[in-house]
Amino acid sequence: MAHFLFGNLTWGSLPHLWYTEGATASIALMGIAAAAALTYYKRWTWLWKEWLTSTDPKKIGVMYIVLASLMFFRGGLDAIMIWIQQAMSSGASHGYLDASHLQQIFTAHGDIMVFFATMGFLFGLINLIVPLQIGARDLAFPFLNSLGFWLYAAGAVFINLFFVVGGEFASAGWLSLPPLAELQYSPGTGVDYWIWSLQISGLGTLLGGLNFVVTILKMRVKGMTLMKMPLFTWTSLCSMVLVIASFPVLTATTLLLWLDRFFGMHFFTSGFGGNPMMYVNLIWMWGHPEVYILVIPSFGIFSEIVATFSGKRIYGYVSMVCAAISITLLSFLVWLHHFFTMGSGADVNAFFGIMTGIIAIPTGVQMFNWVMTMFRGRIRFTTPMHYFLGFVSLFTFGGMAGVLLSIPGADFELHNSLFLVAHFHTMIVSGGLFGIFAGIVYWFPKVTGFKLNERLGIRAFWLWLAGFFLSFTPLYILGFMGATRRLDHYAVTAGYQPYFIAAAIGICLIALGAITQLWQVVVSTKERKQNQDTTGDPWDGRTLEWSTHSPVPFYSFAVTPEVHSRDAFWETKIGRKELPPPGISLSRREAIPPSTKKYEDIEMSANTAMGIYLSAFVFLFGFAAVWHIIWLMLAGVIGAIACVIVRSFDEHTEYTLTAAEVEKIEMARKLP
Amino acid sequence: MIVTAVLLMLAVAIPLLAMLYTFAWKYRAGNPKADKTYDPERTRGVFRELIWWAIPAAVVAVIAVMNWQSTHALDPYKAIVSDNKPVTIQVVALEWKWLFIYPAQGIATVNFVEFPEATPVHFELTADAPMSSFWIPELGSQIYAMSTMQTQIDLMASSTGEYVGKDTEINGAGYAGMTFVAKSASQEDFDAWTASVKQSQNVLTMDAYNALMAPSQNNPQAFYSSFDKNLYGTILTRYMPPATSSDSMPANMEGMKM
Numbered sequence: 001m002a003h004f005l006f007g008n009l010t011w012g013s014l015p016h017l018w019y020t021e022g023a024t025a026s027i028a029l030m031g032i033a034a035a036a037a038l039t040y041y042k043r044w045t046w047l048w049k050e051w052l053t054s055t056d057p058k059k060i061g062v063m064y065i066v067l068a069s070l071m072f073f074r075g076g077l078d079a080i081m082i083w084i085q086q087a088m089s090s091g092a093s094h095g096y097l098d099a100s101h102l103q104q105i106f107t108a109h110g111d112i113m114v115f116f117a118t119m120g121f122l123f124g125l126i127n128l129i130v131p132l133q134i135g136a137r138d139l140a141f142p143f144l145n146s147l148g149f150w151l152y153a154a155g156a157v158f159i160n161l162f163f164v165v166g167g168e169f170a171s172a173g174w175l176s177l178p179p180l181a182e183l184q185y186s187p188g189t190g191v192d193y194w195i196w197s198l199q200i201s202g203l204g205t206l207l208g209g210l211n212f213v214v215t216i217l218k219m220r221v222k223g224m225t226l227m228k229m230p231l232f233t234w235t236s237l238c239s240m241v242l243v244i245a246s247f248p249v250l251t252a253t254t255l256l257l258w259l260d261r262f263f264g265m266h267f268f269t270s271g272f273g274g275n276p277m278m279y280v281n282l283i284w285m286w287g288h289p290e291v292y293i294l295v296i297p298s299f300g301i302f303s304e305i306v307a308t309f310s311g312k313r314i315y316g317y318v319s320m321v322c323a324a325i326s327i328t329l330l331s332f333l334v335w336l337h338h339f340f341t342m343g344s345g346a347d348v349n350a351f352f353g354i355m356t357g358i359i360a361i362p363t364g365v366q367m368f369n370w371v372m373t374m375f376r377g378r379i380r381f382t383t384p385m386h387y388f389l390g391f392v393s394l395f396t397f398g399g400m401a402g403v404l405l406s407i408p409g410a411d412f413e414l415h416n417s418l419f420l421v422a423h424f425h426t427m428i429v430s431g432g433l434f435g436i437f438a439g440i441v442y443w444f445p446k447v448t449g450f451k452l453n454e455r456l457g458i459r460a461f462w463l464w465l466a467g468f469f470l471s472f473t474p475l476y477i478l479g480f481m482g483a484t485r486r487l488d489h490y491a492v493t494a495g496y497q498p499y500f501i502a503a504a505i506g507i508c509l510i511a512l513g514a515i516t517q518l519w520q521v522v523v524s525t526k527e528r529k530q531n532q533d534t535t536g537d538p539w540d541g542r543t544l545e546w547s548t549h550s551p552v553p554f555y556s557f558a559v560t561p562e563v564h565s566r567d568a569f570w571e572t573k574i575g576r577k578e579l580p581p582p583g584i585s586l587s588r589r590e591a592i593p594p595s596t597k598k599y600e601d602i603e604m605s606a607n608t609a610m611g612i613y614l615s616a617f618v619f620l621f622g623f624a625a626v627w628h629i630i631w632l633m634l635a636g637v638i639g640a641i642a643c644v645i646v647r648s649f650d651e652h653t654e655y656t657l658t659a660a661e662v663e664k665i666e667m668a669r670k671l672p
Numbered sequence: 673m674i675v676t677a678v679l680l681m682l683a684v685a686i687p688l689l690a691m692l693y694t695f696a697w698k699y700r701a702g703n704p705k706a707d708k709t710y711d712p713e714r715t716r717g718v719f720r721e722l723i724w725w726a727i728p729a730a731v732v733a734v735i736a737v738m739n740w741q742s743t744h745a746l747d748p749y750k751a752i753v754s755d756n757k758p759v760t761i762q763v764v765a766l767e768w769k770w771l772f773i774y775p776a777q778g779i780a781t782v783n784f785v786e787f788p789e790a791t792p793v794h795f796e797l798t799a800d801a802p803m804s805s806f807w808i809p810e811l812g813s814q815i816y817a818m819s820t821m822q823t824q825i826d827l828m829a830s831s832t833g834e835y836v837g838k839d840t841e842i843n844g845a846g847y848a849g850m851t852f853v854a855k856s857a858s859q860e861d862f863d864a865w866t867a868s869v870k871q872s873q874n875v876l877t878m879d880a881y882n883a884l885m886a887p888s889q890n891n892p893q894a895f896y897s898s899f900d901k902n903l904y905g906t907i908l909t910r911y912m913p914p915a916t917s918s919d920s921m922p923a924n925m926e927g928m929k930m
Contacts, residue, residue, distance in 0.1 A: 099845045173842050179819065180802035180843055270819045271911030276803060277818070310699070313715040319725070341805060341840075342816045343823040346747035353743060354736040364728035365721075367688055372720070374695040376711040381700065392692055400681045403735065409742040410674055412813030416805060416840035482809035484840045487848045494836075 007629035008189070013165050019101070023163035053607040055142035058552055060149045061127030062447065065440070068120025071156055075117050076514060078109035080507055083471075087504040091492035099488040103171035104190065106486060108159070110174025111194065115201055116156050118294050118428065121436045123152070123208055126236045126297065129443055130212065132545035133230045135221025135563065137556045140214040142605035143653065148208040150615035155201025158622055162193045166626070170194035173486070175283050176257070178268035178276040183261050189626050192261060195254045196622035202247055202254075203618070209243030212236060221544075223563035227321070230543040230567075231314060232439075234321055235300030238328040239293045245332070246289035253282040262625065277342060284335040292331040294428060296324060298435020299366055302391060305384045305438055306370045308541050310377030313567055316369040323362035323369075330359045340408040341415045349408040356406035360399060367392060382539070383457035387438035390465045391430050398426025401476065416486075419479020422472045429468055437464075437517070445538045449551040450528035453520050460516035467509030474499035474506075542570040549669060555602050555657055558666045599659040599666075606655050614643040673742050680731045748815050748825040752792035758826070759787050762904045763797040765804035765817040765839070766884065768846025769891035773904055779869045780876045780903075782884070782894035783852040788862040789832050797823045798908050800885055805841040808854045814840055820911045829856035846889035853893070872897040878906070 015021045038044050051059055085102055089095030097105070131139060139145050162169045168190040172180040181191045216237045220229070229237075256267040257279065266272035268279040307314040314320060336344065336352035370392070379385065401423040405411050414420055445451045478499050483490070490496050524531060533550040544561060545552075547569045565571050621636025623629075699706045744750075751758070762773040763785075772785045787793045797806055797817040807814030808827065815825040829835075839850040857865065874880070876899035884894075900906075 099848060103842065103845070103847075171845075177803060185802050185844060274911075277821075311701075311710070312712050315714070316716050316721050318716075319721050339816075341814050342818075343748060345749060346744040349747075350740045350743040353739045357732045357735050357739065361725065361728045361732055364684060364688075365725055368691075368724040369721075371688065371691045371695060372717075374692075374699055376709045376714060377695075377699050378701045378706050378710050379696060379699050381696075389692065389696060393689065396685045396689060400678065400685060403681060403732075404674060404677060407673070407677065407735070407739050407742060409746040409813075410677075412746065412748075412815075413809065415814060482836070482838075484807075484838060486842050489848045491851075 004631070005629070007624070007627040007632075009165070009627050009629070013167065013189075013627075015164060015167060017167060020163050020167045023160070027160065027163065048609075049607065052612065053146070053609045055138070055146045055605040055608060056554060057127040057131055057139050057142075057145055058447070058554070058556070060145055061124045061129075063149060064120050064124030064127060064152070067153055067156055068117050068124060071112050071116035071120060073514070074160070075109050075112035076511065078105050078112065080511060081105050082109065083500075083504040083507040085488065087497070087500040089487075089489045090494075090497040090500075094489050097488065100171055102488040103173075103486065104169040107170050107172065107174055107176070107194070111198070112159060113428075114174070114290070114294065115198065115205075116152075116159065118432050118436070119201075119205060120152065120156075121440075122239070122294070122297050122432075123148075123205075125301070125436065125439050125443070126212055126240075128447055129439075129545055130216065130233050130236050131219075132446075132548060132552065132556060133233045133543050134216060134219065134224060135544055135557065135561045136215060136219040137602065138605055139211050140219055141211050143608060143611065143647065144207050144211050146608060146611035147614055148204040148211065148611075150611040151204030151207070151618060152201045154615040154619040154622075155197045155204065158193065158200055158619060159197035161623070162190065165623075166190070166193060175287065177283070178257065178260075178274075178279050179270045181257065182269050182274075183264075184270065192258070192626040195258050195261075196625060198254055199251060199258075200615075200618055200622050202250055204615075205243055206247045206251070209240040209247065212240040213244060216240075221561055221563055224568065227318070228563060228566045228568070230300075231303035231317070231320055231324075232297065232300035232543075235296045235298075235303075235324050238324045239296045242289045242293045242296070242328055242331065246286045246293070249282060249286040250290075253279060253286065258625070262628070280339055280342065281335070284338045285332075287338065288335040289331045291424070291428070292327060295431040295435070296327060298391075298432050298439075299324065301435040301439040301442070302370060302388050303366075304543065305388055305442055306373045307567075308442075308539050309380045309382055309385045310374045311379075311540070312373055312377040313542075313570075314369065315372040315375070316365075317566060319365055320369055323365050326362045327359060330355065330362075334359065337406055337411070339415075340411045346408075353406045353408050353411075357403055360403050363399060367396070382441075383452070383454060383461060384438035384442045386458055386461045387434040387441075390461065391434045391438075394426055394430035394434075394465075394468065398423055398430060401426065414479055416484055417479040418475040418483045418485055421485045422475035422479060425472055425475075426468075434464075437461075442539070443545070445531075445533040446536075446545055446548070446550050446552060448528075449533055450524065451531040451533060451538055452524045453527070453531070456516055456520035456523060460513045460520060463509050463513030463516055467506045467511075467513055469506070470509060471503045471506030474503045537569075542567040544568050547572070553665065555604065555662060558662055559599060599662045601659050602657040602662060603654050604657050606653055608647070608650070608653070610643055610647045610650070614640055614647075617643060673738055677735050677738060680734060684728055684731055746813060748813055748823070750826065751794070752826040752828050754790070754792050754828065756788070756791040758792040758794045760794045760796065761785060761787065763795050763806055763817060764904070764907055765797070765799035765801050765806065765843070767801045767844055767887040768839075768850040768889055769884075770806070770837070770839075770850065770852045771884065773899055774866070775904075777866045777870075778898055779866060779872075780896040780899040781869065783891055784855070784893040784895070785837070785852065786855040786857055786862060786865050787829070788859045789829050789856045791859075792826050792828050795825050795827065797825070798904075800907050800910065802843040803841050804839045804843045804850070806837070807840050808835050808837040810835045811854065816841065820908070822908060832856050832858060832861075844887070846887065849890040869895045870897045876900065876903065878903065 015024045038047060051063060082105055085095040085097045166189045168188050170176050170190040172186060176191055176194050179185060216233060259265045260267050260269055266274040268274050268276050303314050303320060334352055334356045337356045340349050405414055405423060441452055441457055478496055483496050536548055536550045537546040547561060548556060617636045617639035621633055624632035624636055760775055762775060764771040769783050772781045797815060799817040799819045804817045805814050806817050811827045811829055813825060815823050833856055835854045837852040837854045839847060872895045874896045876896040878900045881903060
């Protein structure tokens, strides 16, 4: 009876190790603190109505970024633990972590940083900014947007759930390759937690990808053809196309692994006809497009930033679009470069190696176009521009390392070495993360109504840059010395320790940089009156999002804008006879001449809690699947389907904001 | 080849970075010269753009040719040509040690492999463990060792010496301790060593192998004077489905037997 009710759950599943107890305690404390604050400030209803049940992409975007920041700090903590262990664990010392624990940590670090931190930040920025850039008030499917966020949130909770129930996470690396991830070699619940946190959040990602693609293709404002779209919108489109094409592969592959583990099937096991090599191929067919999903939007962010802060149009717009599209297409043709050493033979290896090298071409083209945008511009070195300069400086060398790895002969010596680790961190941090940081600083005033403290922003940047350099240059060197990745211990004679110590100092600098970023938000919030954005256009921007108020009202645009060219907003800033002094933005002009401005009724999407309930049922299903609680699995499925059916009968999914109400709100803003 | 590829890429990267920093300095907003040359509408130059599509393409094309040639030259399935007769060693990746079986010499070792210098060593690899990657960094390429499958690689040491060998693919808790010693010796020393191992008390029977197969970490080296003659075959076919006519492999995977 107990087994029927509780599956494989036992008392031993509860926390009993120092780190599971510690993590559970800190999760509980944070939860209690949040609940206490909400109760004290009487904000429960506000939280529910204004944020959690909202279908407004501006609200959902902020929620993504907040949750992604929390997950980013968790992943960063994992990184610090790894660095300290590797700096200590040489010769007689085995550090402070045993091998299995360290292996769980770096597995979690990779999954959290990729799926929950970076993807969360990106989905947040795309939600916040892309609709504004194309003149749309909402996404194509507002409910799906909310559902996608809550599935992501459920996944984020799930990947931390093992601390409370279960006690172990997957320890087979961030992609859990079989046969190591199969029951024979990973008998616990760790890999099952891995499977379901990815399945749940992956479903959210896929729905989000569909939503963004339809929105960008179908909901652009009148006059904005594809070739007039801002480049951040273009790169978001490309990235989301990659999501739609690749995430189903991840879903299917991890599903097959789950079938192996749950039903004892043999897709990827060592015996009974299983083929682990098939998993490796499938997971990288998803995995390689995934890393481009992570960096392509950042390319778009940098395009906006370089153009705005150089005071010039982006150079070579058509080239940039071609480059983004070719990178998108090429990213499907290179997956085998992740396992040249699995023994495919020279013809296959060479083909994939050459295709990998070809991706360097459009990437290089983008670099030159950015630099030429700066040519004969008037460049303001704000925090986002700092991140851009850091990005080009680091990404160039990381990219060269990548081309080196694309040569199988070289890869045979560098595969799974620290050189590889240094390469991909260079790409994701200087490409993905720096773009995200720059984008957050750049668009912060649009979302909140005040700018971030510039001095602290630049300080944080230098800490990140110096920290990254100090952390990863030793890893490139260690790779050439023959050091492999994922080591929990190494011999003294290998001579690795000084480099690991240098790298550990580097991660401390990065940690200081991250703390400075957090401090920057706190300080800026305190002094927000001094940095208020009163015009909606604090940077002298070029694209449509800057034509709205800051912060953006819930209906986004009072009047739907009309567009006639690229850099649509810049075109409306008329009457310039002389150069404005540097750093001073023009006063905002209306997007449409006042005489023809006409308010209309606006259809707004209503709040709904159904996304939360649906995700809760999916979460329960995942939990039940991990612990083999059959009745709960069924309850989860039935509950989820029931939610969908109930939602389909919901007739109050929209409400009308009348023209008179819009006019009233707009007029009220103009009062001093 | 690596040096050539790096230099070629630097030929593109260095001008790019030079332009980046020069423009950043020269066209900064505080610089009066920047005001004079401010050209907000300069957005394209077809000729210029052709240059920076063409030059990276040319660099990539050259690297692609080098890539094709070197990949075929360093193909793990390509035998090393030499006047000396190759020595064949079978490798089995276990949890978490390496078993080496010398079919011709009739001996077996754990975590230690010796072979004559200037002689091609033909490794045939499989595993009785999760996917592992066999690597002697100072001698050359790594190659995966996977259960139910056989991969191969030819390595040759140009002189005598002792080298570190390791696993690069995570395969469980004992992964980091899965190192071994690879020694290349003169032909005479190798023969003497083989003879001395043949005097060892240890025999690798199937029972001894089953004990060895059990997970263990940081294994000391071990030497066996003989091994069960069906040992490698048993390991290789342990997980195979019942024998049917095997499908023909694509030509470029002929080295990998399944």
